[in-house]
Structure formats: structure tokens, C-alpha cells
Amino acid sequence: MLVNLVEILKIAEEKKCAVGAFNTPNLECVLAVIAAAEKLEVPVIIAHAELHEDVAPLQKIGPVMVQAAKAAKVPVCVHLDHCETLSYMQEALEIGFTGVMYDGSTLPYEENLANTKKAVAMAKAYNCGVEAELGALASREGGGANASGPVYTDPEEAVAFCKETGIDALAPSFGTAHGIYKSKPVLDLDRVKTIAQKTGLPLVMHGGSGVSPEDYRTGIANGLRKINYYSYMSKAGTNAVRELLDKEDVTFFHDLALAAQKAMEADAERAMRVFAGKNP
Ligand SMILES: [Zn+2]
Structure with a gap:
């Protein structure tokens, strides 16, 4: 069922766990993520990043995501990830997205x-x-x-920002990075705790794939309620395709797509187990 960002984060808060947010720039990702969430009976966020516009245009993949969320057996929020232009956000709202991340982090504070x-x-x-x-x-x-390199979020500035804007969730900077990690990330999870306590808002971890289960658990205990996870799930799909091509003489693209989908589903499921506080 389709729910909005506030509702899904409320479920996470009640259960003291985090909801996984997975980018789904093609149908295989949509099917993989929703199947994993239904199997584990956990809520999930499927997201479209403005950056993926070339991979899948919002106008094409957006309605597919909304439809898949409505048909799902678990609560699903359809989210716009890293939206930098308000006109793009307007398009997503009209399609029926129930969560948006406005990313003005590269702009001066006032802007x-x-x-x-x-x-x-x-x-x-x-x-x-x-x-x-x-x-x-x-x-x-x-x-x-x-x-400009990483700029860690100042807790006092966060309090003022949340109060003035009326946002529902905050993505602070505390040491994670997007993409594939070249070395083990060092996270300032005390900062997460301070910001969560001071703002009273659910916090979001970006660059969540590649973080250790231990850091996920501490982060969740400290107030993370949404964890963005994509790069390692996508890589699992690529690896499955490579293995299949090494093993067999594949003709049909749909066989590659299906192999990728199954591998991404298994990887998403592993991540969701940790986010939901379930045994691995
Ligand atoms: Zn992000």
C-alpha cells in the first residue's frame, strides 16, 4: 500500500528501527526491492534520484513505482531522491510521489x-x-x-534549520559517502545522537550501502530512521550477470535482467534484515 514519508518514518520510530530506501531506476530494481520487503513483511521506500533521469525518466518510471507501491502487501513510500530543482519536484508530486528529498546542500545556508x-x-x-x-x-x-570536501552538520544549525523549514526528516553529514567505499568509513555516530535529540526529527543516512552491520545498529539506536542503500545492491546485480555470462552462452537479455533482479532482491533482503533489527 502507498503511504507517505511521514507515515513510514512513524512506523520506524515506533519500532525503533530504520526503513531502507532503495533507488529503483528500472523495473528489475522495483520488483526486487518490493519482493524483498514483502518477504520480510517490512515497510520500504523506493526512490528515484534526479541523477538517474538519463537511466529512467521520471515521467516513465514514476508511474510504475507508484503503481507497484499501491499493489504491494507492505507499506511503501515513493520518494524523490536528491531533487535539486523545484520544477522537477513538482513533476514528481503530480505523478503521486509521497516523499521528496530537497537537496540544497551545495547552496549557501540562506538559499x-x-x-x-x-x-x-x-x-x-x-x-x-x-x-x-x-x-x-x-x-x-x-x-x-x-x-568543498565533507562538511559535518552542526547540531545547533540543524535545530534552527528544522524549526524554520518545517521538514519531516533531516539528512545530516556525519562521515558517510555516496557510491562504493574505497576504505572503511569512519562515522561520527555521537553526532547523529546529538542531532536526533536536539531536533526531535527522524534522521537519514545517505551512502548507506557499504556500512558495517555494527555501525548500522549503533546509528539506528542513535536515531537513524531511513537508510539509503543502492550502490551495493546494484553491484550485486552486475556480479550476477557477469557470473551467468561466464558460465553460459546467454542469448536473451531478459535472462540477464532476471539474474540481476534475483541477486538484487537477495542483497536488498540482507540489508532490510539489519535495518529492521532482524537476525541475519
Ligand atoms: Zn544520497
Whole structure:
């Protein structure tokens, strides 16, 4: 069933766990993630990043995501990830997205604040929840380096930002990075705890794939309620395709797509187990 970002984060808060948010830039990803969530009977967020517009245009994949969420046996939020332009957000709202992340983290504070306020006003008219980012991760979505390097979120600034904008969830910067990690990430999870306590809002981990189960557990105990996970799931799909091609003389593309889908489903399931506090 389709639910909004506020509702799904409330479920996570009640259970003191985190909801996984998975980018789904093609049908195989949509099917894999929803199947894993239904198997484990956990709520899930499926997300479309503005960055993936070339892979799957919002106007084409968006309605597929909304339809899949409505048909799912578990609560599903359809979320716009790293939206940097408000007109793009408007398109998603009209398609029926129930969560949006406005990312003004590269802008000066005042501009980020003003745009996030606008995003909140737009989203509320559609009963859609809003996540925003403050501080800057070491890398941009898609893996490119952040020009200014990582800027960890200041707890006091976070309190003022959340209060003024009226957002529903905050993505702070505390040491994670997008893409595939080259070395083990060192996370400032005390900062997460402080920001969660001071703002009273559910917090979001970006660059969540590649983090150790131990860090997930501590992060969740400290207030993370949404964990963005994509790169390692996608890599699992690629590996499955490579193995199949090494083993067999495959003719049909749909056989490769199906192998990738099954591998991504298994990887998403592993991640969801940890986020939900279930045994591995
Ligand atoms: Zn992100």
C-alpha cells in the first residue's frame, strides 16, 4: 500500500528501527526491492534520484513505482531522491510521489533554507513528506567528489534549520559517502545522537550501502530512521550477470535482467534484515 514519508518514518520510530530506501531506476530494481520487503513483511521506500533521469525518466518510471507501491502487501513510500530543482519536484508530486528529498546542500545556508521552505509548502499541498540535507557528504550522489570536501552538520544549525523549514526528516553529514567505499568509513555516530535529540526529527543516512552491520545498529539506536542503500545492491546485480555470462552462452537479455533482479532482491533482503533489527 502507498503511504507517505511521514507515515513510514512513524512506523520506524515506533519500532525503533530504520526503513531502507532503495533507488529503483528500472523495473528489475522495483520488483526486487518490493519482493524483498514483502518477504520480510517490512515497510520500504523506493526512490528515484534526479541523477538517474538519463537511466529512467521520471515521467516513465514514476508511474510504475507508484503503481507497484499501491499493489504491494507492505507499506511503501515513493520518494524523490536528491531533487535539486523545484520544477522537477513538482513533476514528481503530480505523478503521486509521497516523499521528496530537497537537496540544497551545495547552496549557501540562506538559499538552502529558503528553497527548502518552498519545497515544504509545495509538498504539503500533496500530503507528501519532505527530507532535506544540511552539511555536505564527502561525495555527491553518483560518486563524484564534493568540491568543498565533507562538511559535518552542526547540531545547533540543524535545530534552527528544522524549526524554520518545517521538514519531516533531516539528512545530516556525519562521515558517510555516496557510491562504493574505497576504505572503511569512519562515522561520527555521537553526532547523529546529538542531532536526533536536539531536533526531535527522524534522521537519514545517505551512502548507506557499504556500512558495517555494527555501525548500522549503533546509528539506528542513535536515531537513524531511513537508510539509503543502492550502490551495493546494484553491484550485486552486475556480479550476477557477469557470473551467468561466464558460465553460459546467454542469448536473451531478459535472462540477464532476471539474474540481476534475483541477486538484487537477495542483497536488498540482507540489508532490510539489519535495518529492521532482524537476525541475519
Ligand atoms: Zn544520497
